[in-house]
Amino acid sequence: MLAGRFAPSPSGSLHIGNLRTACVAWAVARQNGAEFFLRFEDLTTGAAPVAQAEQLSDLLLLGLTFDGRVTRQSEHTGLYADAIKELQQLGLTYECYCSRREVREAAAAPHGAAAEGRYPRTCSELTQAQITKHQQAGRRPALRLRGSAVSAARLATDDFVLRRADGVAAYNLAVVVDDAAAGIDQVVRGDDLVETTPRQLLLQELLGYNSPSYLHVPLVVGPDGERLSKRHGAVGLNELMVLGYSPQQVLGWLAGSLGSPAGASRTTAAELLLSFSVQDIPAQPWVFDTTQLRSE
Numbered sequence: 001m002l003a004g005r006f007a008p009s010p011s012g013s014l015h016i017g018n019l020r021t022a023c024v025a026w027a028v029a030r031q032n033g034a035e036f037f038l039r040f041e042d043l044t045t046g047a048a049p050v051a052q053a054e055q056l057s058d059l060l061l062l063g064l065t066f067d068g069r070v071t072r073q074s075e076h077t078g079l080y081a082d083a084i085k086e087l088q089q090l091g092l093t094y095e096c097y098c099s100r101r102e103v104r105e106a107a108a109a110p111h112g113a114a115a116e117g118r119y120p121r122t123c124s125e126l127t128q129a130q131i132t133k134h135q136q137a138g139r140r141p142a143l144r145l146r147g148s149a150v151s152a153a154r155l156a157t158d159d160f161v162l163r164r165a166d167g168v169a170a171y172n173l174a175v176v177v178d179d180a181a182a183g184i185d186q187v188v189r190g191d192d193l194v195e196t197t198p199r200q201l202l203l204q205e206l207l208g209y210n211s212p213s214y215l216h217v218p219l220v221v222g223p224d225g226e227r228l229s230k231r232h233g234a235v236g237l238n239e240l241m242v243l244g245y246s247p248q249q250v251l252g253w254l255a256g257s258l259g260s261p262a263g264a265s266r267t268t269a270a271e272l273l274l275s276f277s278v279q280d281i282p283a284q285p286w287v288f289d290t291t292q293l294r295s296e
Contacts, residue, residue, distance in 0.1 A: 001034075001035065001183050002029075002032055002033060002034030002035065002185055002186070003029070003034050003036070003037060003182060003183050003184050003185060003186070004025055004026075004028060004029030004032075004034050004035070004036050004037070004184065004185075004186045004188065005025065005036065005037040005038070005039055005179070005182065005184050005187070006022045006025045006026065006036070006037075006038055006039075006059070006064075006188075007038075007039040007040070007041050007175070007178070007189075008022075008040065008041065008055055009040070009041045009042070009044070009045055010040045010041075010042055010045050010048040010051040010052045010055060011045045011048070011051065012051055013054050013055070013058070013236040013237075013238060013239075014054075014055050014058050014059075014236065014237065015220075015228055015229070015230075015235040015236050016220055016228060016235050016236075016250075016253075016254070016288050017190065017219060017220035017227075017228045017235075017288075019058065019059075019062065019237065019250070019254060020217065020220055020254050020257060020258070020286070021188065021189060021190050021217050022059060022062075022064055023062070023064065023251070023254050023255075023258070023272065024188050024215070024217050024258065024276075024278075024281070025188035025189075026064045026269070027272060027273055027276040028186060028188055028215065028278065029186065030273055031273065031276070032186065034185075035067040035068070036065070036066055036067055037066060037068055037071070037182055037184070038056070038059070038066045038070045038071075039070070039071045039072065039073070039178060039182070040052050040055075040070065040071070040072045040073065041073050041171075041174070041175070042072050042073050042074050043073045043074060043168050043169060043171075043174060044168070046074075052070075054238070056070065058236075058237045058238070061237060061247040062237070062247050062250070062251050062269060063247075063251070063268055063269025063270070064269060065269075071178075071182070073169075073174055073178060076174070076177065076181065079177050079178075079181055080163075080169035080173060080174055080177055083173060083176075083177050083207055084143065084162055084163055084169070084173065086207060087145065087162065087206060087207070090206070091146075092145055092146050092206065093143050093144065093145060093146065093162060094123060094126075094143075094144055094146060094159075095123065095126075095131070095141035095142070095143060095144075096119075096122070096123040096141055096142045096143070096144045096159075096161070097123055097126075097131075097134040097139045097141050098122055098123060098142075099139075102122075103119060106120050106122065118158035118159075119144070119158050119159050119160065121159055123141075123144070124144075124146065124159065139165075140165040140166070141165060142161050142162075142163060142164050142165045142170075143161070143162045143163040144159045144160065144161055144162060145159060145160055145161075145162050145202075145203070146159055147159050147160060147199065147202055157198050157199050157202050160172060160199050171196070172196055172199045172200055172203060173203065175200065176200050176203045176204055176207070176209065177207075179209075179212060180204070180207070180209040180210070184212050185210065185212045185213065186212055186213050186215070187212045187213070187214050187215070188215045188217060189214075189215075189216060189217070190216065190217055190218075190219050191216035191217060191218055191219060192219055192227075193216065194216045197214055197216075215278065217281065218281070218282065218283060218284060218285045218286065219285050219286075220257075220286045220287075220288050221285045221286070221287055221288070222287070222288065222289070223287060223289045223291075225287075228288055232288070232290065233290040234290050235288065235290070237250055246266065248266040248267060248268060249265060249266055251266075251267045251268070251269065251272065252265050252266050252267040253288075254272075255267045255271075255272045255275070255276070257282075257286040257288075258276065258280065258281050258282075259277070259280030259281055259282060260272060260275045260276050260277075260280060261275045
């Protein structure tokens with residue numbers, strides 16, 4: 001079974017950048033004859049039913065349809081625990097008592113692994129006395145993977161977090177388990193996540209999962225060149241509809257930004273699907289300027 005997915009965080013309304021990535025993920029799946037699933041990554045946001053309903057509505061207004069039922073990360077905590085237990089049994093984890101501030105300070109140091117953005121393995125070889133001292137101070141440990149110790153060929157990854165200090169599964173562990181459970185074999189996401197891919201490939205190998213193919217889509221930025229956000233004005237579908245733009249117009253802009261000939265003033269999902277090609281996606285970020293929107 002071929003399967004793709006779109007997995008937003010229900011932290012609020014989807015903006016144009018999110019919708020653009022969703023369009024690519026949907027088109028890639030449909031052109032490959034794959035099923036397409038929607039999963040809400042709600043481990044950090046909580047249930048957020050209003051945001052989930054708004055996001056689902058936006059996707060359907062654009063004509064992006066899904067297969068099966070909508071799933072949520074909060075439903076998969078047992079699967080995460082099983083995966084962590086397996087890694088623990090392999091001797092590939094250790095508890096880390098470093099605070100976020102301490103990790104940031106280590107990363108700001110002028111020398112060493114942390115200066116390269118890697119966790120410096122401060123807690124990898126703690127003595128029992130050191131562990132006891134942390135526990136007496138009331139510190140709760142996160143759990144890290146001994147990624148840099150797996151083999152010399154894995155030095156592209158650091159000892160990243162598998163489970164946060166609050167007991168919640170970390171992003172890299174959760175997304176790998178989620179995708180494996182759903183049979184996802186093609187992942188489309190923003191290129192801001194490209195640096196997480198080596199970590200996820202390593203976890204897939206260690207857990208015996210098949211690795212999907214990855215396509216990272218250039219981000220959408222505002223006129224100032226900064227990553228698109230609400231400070232750039234009307235950047236969500238509902239906001240644009242209030243201004244008088246239809247979902248078909250918005251989809252037309254998205255199609256045009258992806259190099260699709262269907263990117264006329266108004267486009268349907270069916271028209272996008274017929275003309276879309278991964279090879280046509282521009283390599284540079286797309287500048288979304290609300291002052292230059294087509295109104296026809």
